[in-house]
Amino acid sequence: MSIEVSSISKNFGSFTALDNISLEFPSGELVALLGPSGCGKTTLLRIIAGLEQADSGRVLFHGEDASQRHVRERQVGFVFQHYALFRHMSVFENIAFGLRVKPRKERPSEAEIQRKVHDLLNLVQLDWLHDRYPAQLSGGQRQRIALARALAVEPQVLLLDEPFGALDAKVRKDLRRWLRRLHDELHVTSIFVTHDQEEALEVADRVVLMNHGRIEQIGKPGEVYDHPASPFVYGFLGSVNLFHGRVTGDHLQVDEHMLALDQHTLSPDTQAVAYARPHEVDVVRPEPGATGIPVTIRRILAFGGTVRLELERVGSESTENAGTPIEAEIGRDRLRELGLVEGEQVLIQPRSARVFPVNANESHQVEKAAA
């Protein structure tokens, strides 16, 4: 079932949680609502579920206005961050709950309930836990039971609120893959909320980036990562380096250095900020003829497939670039080739940099998000 929200607004007192949001979730897709805490993503999810009432705007299920429909009539499966399993019921009874509370006419027979619950338990691979209580399960197991419980009523839509937020890193990663596979099997229209960009990019068909109650960008994971539409998105999806300067043709003048830019539409002499990801930053030795921005190597983090360099600008104390740390990511081979040591001075040259006009407010947010 497709979902559409149109011009949804929601305020909590003087705080604007959602500011005129319109969005479409096509049938059968797994969409991630991604954003920092307080961006309104959970509120939007709860409004779609009917757990929260929007101040204005409409929620359409399959083209029909469902705004006035009560939660219990919306046929949504909702998975909570803290599972919200019924603590006094066994795993079996938790999953059976949705079937047992149906009106007598629609309620399946006991044998039918038994069959269905065990099918679901097999689907989440936890049939052996059917007589346990929630307190006896691990976090990952609880979340899978919560999902099975939500699926028991055959929802038209599956809504997941930070489903892996309370789990540790390893379990999180496993469950992510598992959720993706499950979605590929069931094809239920699913929306999940997360503040973890890696999670969103890895699991979702499409990512909706939100900030301050507005939508910043919508797109496939690859698209939003490679072509961020705003400084906010740039900063939120992975780490990023900022270079303040003035546009001159296809270059940005950063202090006394020139930085090659990607295609842009800014007019010359505009004050602008260039964004480059760590892996797009080249490091060279300051030999004669070499160009780039001089930096000091503060730390070399040599673990994993690539090496991260924490760098500090040299000689920019008096400019707005002062104090901005720079991060570069280079291959292990390249590190060996250059023979870099901590404390050394080198030059950096971004291979690719996207430029956005200066907007004090926005660039501030990016720095915060990148930190």
Add this chain to the structure above:
Amino acid sequence: MTAATILHQPVPLESSRSVATNEPALVRWLLIALALTFLTLFLFIPLVSVFYEALKKGGDVYLKALQEPDAWSAIQLTLITAAIAVPANLIFGVAAAWAIAKFEFRGKSVLITLIDLPFAVSPVISGLIYVLLFGAQGWFGPWLQAHDIKLIFAVPGIVLATIFVTFPFVARELIPLMQAQGAEEEEAAVALGASGWQTLWRVTLPNVKWGLVYGVILCNARAMGEFGAVSVVSGHIRGMTNTMPLHVEILYNEYNFAAAFAVASILALLALVTLAAKSLVEWRFGHDQKTSIQEHAA
């Protein structure tokens, strides 16, 4: 005192105590001896003396004192009062706790304060208020007389005063518990298609059942033992409007010690049963709490 206290009790760590907080043996024994002496003097001896005085003149006198019609009517009236007041406050308590813990509305803090009022006011004052409102010279007195309804110096007045005094027990017990549990399980239930009633019976009440039982026990203990408020509204009519605590006082004032202590022993016995029930529930409750603490820690 309430579930909140139980909630905050630390889960004891195995048997070994931290060396850092251990006191020398002498200090420990001294403190324990002090506590025991105090308990014996102020709690145990009075309790034993109640039963001793009651049975001093033999079992026959004891039984006769209880079979005396006025005593018997006092016991009945006490039980009837509790049987009305406790269910009434049970329903009110659940409704108020549910509203306060699960919903946001205007005047919520006013309601919480109002619930505490009976604890804050002296029981004698609460009794007096009823007399002022419903007594012959009271605000509603003439109207009640005109309609031939007798509240004050009659059983309905006693029940009303008891309900007022025992008002906060169940609600006070449930509010912190329900607030700690949040509304997520209810939301999950509703999203799964449960109606309001189904959510209440299948999710909310089972989750607070031990807190509820605990509140009811405390409420019952107070309902049977209340003296001040009931004394003001009852009128002390023998065989009519005397509850057990009032009857004990009357007998005592008449120097009928054996009978006074016999009735008192029944009250004390009821209190002991209540205490036992309370301990049992606390134990079960603590057990449930521990599992839910583990659940949160996991």
